[in-house]
Amino acid sequence: MLIGLTGGIASGKSTVSNILKDIGIPVIDADLIAREVVKPGKPAWQKIVNTFGNEVLLPNQQLDREKLSQIIFENSKAKEKLDQITHPEIIREIKKRIDSLQTQGEEVIVADIPLLIETGMVEFFDEIWVVYVSRQTQLKRLINRDEIDYQTAVNKIEAQMPLEEKKEYADRLIVNEGDKGDLEDTIISIWREINAEKNCTNCP
Ligand SMILES: CC(C)(COP(=O)(O)OP(=O)(O)OC[C@H]1O[C@@H](n2cnc3c(N)ncnc32)[C@H](O)[C@@H]1O)[C@@H](O)C(=O)NCCC(=O)NCCS
Numbered sequence: 728m729l730i731g732l733t734g735g736i737a738s739g740k741s742t743v744s745n746i747l748k749d750i751g752i753p754v755i756d757a758d759l760i761a762r763e764v765v766k767p768g769k770p771a772w773q774k775i776v777n778t779f780g781n782e783v784l785l786p787n788q789q790l791d792r793e794k795l796s797q798i799i800f801e802n803s804k805a806k807e808k809l810d811q812i813t814h815p816e817i818i819r820e821i822k823k824r825i826d827s828l829q830t831q832g833e834e835v836i837v838a839d840i841p842l843l844i845e846t847g848m849v850e851f852f853d854e855i856w857v858v859y860v861s862r863q864t865q866l867k868r869l870i871n872r873d874e875i876d877y878q879t880a881v882n883k884i885e886a887q888m889p890l891e892e893k894k895e896y897a898d899r900l901i902v903n904e905g906d907k908g909d910l911e912d913t914i915i916s917i918w919r920e921i922n923a924e925k926n927c928t929n930c931p
Pocket residue numbers: 735736737757758761765791792793795796799806809810813814817840841842843886887
């Protein structure tokens with residue numbers, strides 16, 4: 728069973744992933760893969776430097792993520808260029824890791840992919856889980872976590888497909904308006920439901 732976990736920025740995907748990992752379910756993290764494919768010397772790193780120039784590099788040659796973030800979330804054309812460079816590599820690596828986990832005999836695999844719907848990966852998964860929050864909660868959590876101002880947070884949210892639209896793709900909608908304990912209860916009850924559907928008695 729392949730589960731695609733998605734949602735809006737700061738809706739709580741990583742928090743859900745951590746709960747799933749604690750249960751013992753393998754989770755592939757697209758944000759981590761996105762960091763690996765742009766390491767200095769990698770093909771995507773080279774293409775980013777060719778496209779955006781040396782000003783998006785730190786003195787140690789790593790990408791200046793803050794600078795690149797400012798550029799792409801203020802300019803949709805620049806974001807499109809970055810997406811064209813990074814997404815094919817990220818998708819290829821996600822599929823590779825899924826293959827490898829399947830070869831190891833894992834029966835349930837979750838992939839946490841912020842842009843799962845935008846990148847056309849819906850059909851690849853057996854189930855889509857969308858982590859949903861109200862716009863007000865999303866803004867508040869994003870501003871607190873990233874220590875950014877209101878307008879920067881709005882730009883980041885508006886660079887993605889609206890959560891109201893993503894919601895329509897959900898086989899399971901995970902509403903994350905309560906506290907982290909509530910979220911844990913929600914995930915554990917979904918997991919029990921899945922195990923019951925599979926008649927699984929010794930699942931994690
Ligand atoms: C722009 C970058 C350098 C900013 O780095 P930063 O460390 O500040 O953010 P981080 O990578 O942790 O991403 C945080 C969140 O931003 C959102 N986000 C990131 N990139 C994008 C994008 N291209 N379009 C829309 N939302 C995005 C996602 O919700 C993600 O979870 C970085 O996000 C990046 O390289 N993005 C391109 C790769 C990508 O599309 N990643 C999403 C994985 S599918």
